[in-house]
Amino acid sequence: MTARIGVVTFPGTLDDRDALRAVRIAGGDAVPLWHADSSLQDVDAVVLPGGFAYGDYLRAGAIARFSPIMDAVVDAANGGMPVLGICNGFQVLTEVHLLPGSMIKNEHLHFICRDQTLRVENAETAWTSEYREGDEITVPLKNQDGQYVADERTLDELEGEGRVAFRYVGFNPNGSRRDIAGITNARGNVVGLMPHPEHATEPGFGPDSVEGGRTGTDGLAFFTSAIKGLLANA
Amino acid sequence: MATILVHVMPKPEILDPQGKAVGSALARLGFAGIESARQGKRFELTIDGEVSDAVLERVREAATAVLSNPVIEDVVEVTVVEEAAL
Numbered sequence: 030m031t032a033r034i035g036v037v038t039f040p041g042t043l044d045d046r047d048a049l050r051a052v053r054i055a056g057g058d059a060v061p062l063w064h065a066d067s068s069l070q071d072v073d074a075v076v077l078p079g080g081f082a083y084g085d086y087l088r089a090g091a092i093a094r095f096s097p098i099m100d101a102v103v104d105a106a107n108g109g110m111p112v113l114g115i116c117n118g119f120q121v122l123t124e125v126h127l128l129p130g131s132m133i134k135n136e137h138l139h140f141i142c143r144d145q146t147l148r149v150e151n152a153e154t155a156w157t158s159e160y161r162e163g164d165e166i167t168v169p170l171k172n173q174d175g176q177y178v179a180d181e182r183t184l185d186e187l188e189g190e191g192r193v194a195f196r197y198v199g200f201n202p203n204g205s206r207r208d209i210a211g212i213t214n215a216r217g218n219v220v221g222l223m224p225h226p227e228h229a230t231e232p233g234f235g236p237d238s239v240e241g242g243r244t245g246t247d248g249l250a251f252f253t254s255a256i257k258g259l260l261a262n263a
Numbered sequence: 264m265a266t267i268l269v270h271v272m273p274k275p276e277i278l279d280p281q282g283k284a285v286g287s288a289l290a291r292l293g294f295a296g297i298e299s300a301r302q303g304k305r306f307e308l309t310i311d312g313e314v315s316d317a318v319l320e321r322v323r324e325a326a327t328a329v330l331s332n333p334v335i336e337d338v339v340e341v342t343v344v345e346e347a348a349l
Binding site: 088 | 273276277278280281284329330332334335
């Protein structure tokens with residue numbers, strides 16, 4: 030018995046296949062979900078993957094959030110289901126108000142693609158329990174609208190409640206406020222981040238690591254965290 | 264037929280990277296005297312029939328809920344224009 034983790038595909042999504050693969054590598058059942066469906070097909074958790082849903086028209090995530098499947102995702106998230114938004118998926122989570130703040134264009138205006146070091150600031154969320162607080166991990170980052178912004182009160186609240194889940198280390202690649210790379214909701218079941226853990230789950234296809242070129246698998250624990258948590262509660 | 268224009272701008276306290284780039288490009292290209300630029304969006308909504316208060320109210324609602332994200336943007340203007348005036 031294992032956990033069923035759904036991955037939503039919107040028109041313009043790019044990283045759904047990698048996210049499904051990451052779920053399988055972590056030992057879960059990967060379930061493709063379609064934006065126009067309203068059923069989550071009895072999954073135990075949902076990943077909103079990266080890409081450019083609806084071409085990022087209007088604002089990144091702004092149209093995707095009105096997809097039929099998002100009503101089900103919001104209901105499930107409010108009921109405690111683990112939901113992970115990666116990059117464009119994070120933008121969708123902010124547009125649908127499951128997470129506070131928003132992403133604007135990178136400070137330097139360029140698309141950026143690099144292996145990025147992050148510090149795990151909260152190892153108690155549904156997607157980070159297999160890390161330890163303070164762990165530094167390296168996963169790919171690739172975005173144009175990655176600058177996390179929120180008003181000062183919201184930022185203070187996030188900091189005060191330990192809801193900054195990840196922070197950029199060494200280099201802030203997009204001008205995000207307070208080096209924030211990812212956040213969680215108060216309950217810890219909904220997590221969003223700009224970098225891509227699903228691209229760092231399989232030796233040979235990940236970022237470079239001390240082991241050698243492309244060997245980095247630091248992102249795998251996102252998925253094993255969710256699966257382990259779900260099985261423990263089953 | 265009438266058209267309603269909705270203007271959306273980045274909030275003043277939010278850095279506007281595009282506007283900043285436009286501003287520095289203008290200076291670089293020799294357009295003297297332009298201190299800075301900010302870049303927003305203009306939506307042209309074509310309305311079927313009369314623009315009643317109720318219609319305008321719905322448009323304002325759409326402007327706040329969909330056309331802008333209140334976390335980063337303000338709806339700065341909603342104006343009704345006749346088709347010929349565009």
